């Protein structure tokens with residue numbers, strides 16, 4: 496089909512179609528936008544290409560090129576214009592396009608419900624900005640800080656807590672001067688024992704840049720741990736080359752890697768090999784999962800996911816309640832349901848398979864454990880006890 500005919504077809508009234516059909520069409524639309532943008536625009540330097548020159552990132556940039564007429568005609572085009580969209584060939588190969596409930600498609604394909612925003616949702620849901628003394632650095636807890644080195648990812652999760660900051664039109668990568676200022680802050684703050692590299696996904700860095708960053712952090716006497724948070728080993732395993740794994744190591748610091756995955760089907764043979772490459776190199780691995788309505792909020796799936804982590808030498812660490820990011824209410828279940836799932840997991844699976852169920856509190860107050868002692872139902876929602884022992888209100892979930 497020609498671009499013109501496909502464009503026309505995608506712009507028709509979509510109201511009568513099922514959600515799965517809508518998602519498939521939205522993704523086709525995003526791909527079409529990429530194609531149209533690539534043919535119409537003269538080659539332009541991608542601000543992120545210096546990271547590694549990856550074609551995937553350039554394609555991601557093109558996917559969000561504005562197509563105003565389409566956005567007016569199609570709510571899913573509006574979603575595509577508002578939030579970044581990308582999926583890797585590895586993830587695309589794992590999804591079942593004929594399954595309207597496909598858990599991989601659900602995580603990466605846009606949904607019209609993303610246009611529904613509620614009062615309690617926030618552009619900066621976990622309060623990065625109030626805790627950011629210098630650009631790209633978040634200092635929330637005394638002994639550790641986040642360093643948000645890049646704001647691009649090989650995939651864009653529809654529930655992303657930093658969806659207002661990531662993507663080609665997000666906050667971008669730190670400049671040399673900004674990175675220097677962040678490193679100066681860490682150097683001047685002896686309490687910082689651990690630096691958590693996040694973003695965006697820091698595993699998009701080239702081995703050369705990753706090694707330079709590791710070495711810069713290792714040169715700071717009081718920094719002992721460098722923790723990388725990433726989806727790359729499972730969503731884009733080819734990036735986990737021996738050279739990249741070597742770049743995580745430097746005398747004086749211990750690397751840890753937190754692997755983000757939400758469904759056992761994300762563990763492809765290539766992804767398992769990437770995880771093994773990290774583990775064989777002696778890099779300790781922990782997990783992080785977002786508890787997503789319709790993807791992993793049932794006992795069998797959650798247990799299979801935790802077993803998949805452990806079988807691949809990844810210790811389950813965090814099970815996140817979805818954050819209050821704009822347009823993500825359809826992902827959040829009830830905290831009581833999450834507590835019941837975690838209790839069921841405790842009864843059915845090995846101690847190795849147990850993550851901590853947590854929520855980030857709005858305003859930058861950090862994580863609260865969502866066990867029955869630290870999370871209580873109130874008439875207006877919940878009260879959560881933070882790491883500082885203070886109780887704060889947390890809004891109720893949406894019905895549905």
Ligand code: SF4
Nearest residue numbers: 648651652655695726
């Ligand atoms: S990989 Fe992480 S930062 Fe990137 S879109 Fe997904 S949740 Fe957001």
